[in-house]
Amino acid sequence: MRTHIHREGRRMLLITYAILIAINTVVFLYTAVWIFAIILLLSLLICIFITFFFRNPMRVIEVDDPNFLIAPADGRVVVIEPVMENEYFHDERLQVSIFMSPFNVHANWYPVEGKVLVSTHQKGRHKGAWLPKSSTENERSLVVLEHSSGVQIAVRQVAGAMARRIVTYAKPGMEVKRNQHMGFIKLGSRVDMYLPVDTEMEVEVGDLVHGNETIMGRLPD
16 A cells, blocks of 8 residues: 655645754754753654554555445544434434544545535634534534435544644535545544434444544435
């Protein structure tokens, strides 16, 4: 599996590298050797973490059933429960939530193929993404997809306590395919899906899943 740097991180990486090189140059010229050694070590750790955070594994999945629901993000399943979804559907839906730690891949994929009906962004708070209220109170983006069968699902990107930017590529009217990126969330966050209540789930709360790899379940026919 090949891994590249995600496009959302390239500019930040270049800026970070340039700043750290400048700092280390000044420290090397004007301070003691032991101080330079400490600053250099810290700079290397920062570079390693940022590069690791913005990694973009080239994952490609092929499935023989269009109703399969693929994980939209890396992380741990923290919620599988029926809820009232009041932002778009205004009815009961099965909420499935994936919590993404700072060490997970933070690219997001489309869980199914279909047409984008809605793509919205709302400002909000930055509570811990593992908290239940983060889905409705935190900064978030909502993407509603209509599957070829006519089934509609919603995918919500939720900012966390450290996340300060949600990127969503979906636009109303777009026809989206498997293996396409839906967006990117910087630092800890979560992704919620709102599915028909009779969706057949293949994962349980506590399971670790991998975006664009793990089959989460199957949409109803």
